Amino acid sequence: MTNANAPSKLRIVSLGGVDEIGKNMTVFEYEDDIVVIDCGSIFPKEDLLGVDLVIPDVTYLVEKKKNVRGYLFTHGHEDHIGATPYILRQVPAPLYGTKLTLALVDIKLKEHRLGNIPMRVVQPRDEIQLGKFTAKFIHVSHSIAGACAIALTCPAGTVVITGDFKVDYTPIDGHVTDLATFAELGEKGVLAMLCESTNVERPGHTMSEMKIGSTFEKMFR
Structure with a gap:
């Protein structure tokens, strides 16, 4: 007998970034959100002569675009982020x-003359509500500032999306x-x-970027 009070299922659809390096894009769908x-x-x-850029196939999203609450x-x-202006048009x-x-x-949006797109800046540990989803941003170290993992919670449970990261105890910006x-x-x-x-099959660990500072100093002096 089906429990009418049981939460609906969470659907996770990868549109890119699985078994490949690049084109990262993942859809999370719960009921109509x-x-x-x-x-x-x-x-x-x-072998893709004449092609400048490859972006995810977003047919699935186009068919349900009225349900899309936001891009994180x-x-x-x-x-x-490279496909953002192309996908936002659709x-x-x-x-x-x-x-x-x-x-x-x-x-990128300005280069493509895309305006009137709402944007909200978040800080690490901020939580935002998107329909039945709550998204929490979590600071991670990476080779670019402002990187975050995301904990996405809905009635079905919490999914953690790490994004690109490394455990660096001496990052250049001081934020571990x-x-x-x-x-x-x-x-x-x-x-x-x-x-x-990425590169998880390689043994060992990635050194801290702080260690290469002295090398740069020698090269540019």
Whole structure:
């Protein structure tokens, strides 16, 4: 017998970024609410002559664009924001991200003469409500400032999307990955974690960017 009070299922649809480096874009759908995380592009391979840029196929979103509550960005690299102006023409919705990330997105929108797109700057640990979803931004260390993981919660549970990250205890900007918030989420219970895995097959760990500072000083003196 079906429980009428049971929460609906959360649907996660990857439009890019799985089994490839680039074109990151993931759709989260709960009932009639859709939230999209990242809108990345990828440079074409050698066999795609005449193609300048490859973006995700957003047919799924176009068919449900009235349900899209917003786009959330983990950081400002091209493989996470590069397709934004092309996709917004088809599926417009508000944009959310840190100050630097949205500044980089805004440059792209101006290049494409796209205006009147609502943008909201968020800070790490900010929570925003998007329909039945609550999104919490979590600071992570990366090779670009303003990078965040996102904890996306709906009645079905919480999904953690790490974005690109590294555990760097001596980052250049002094802001380490917010492991405390990750621990709190783990204690509460997480339905799923979508974890960035570029070069995960390589043994060892990534050195801190602080260590290369002396090398740059020698090169530029």
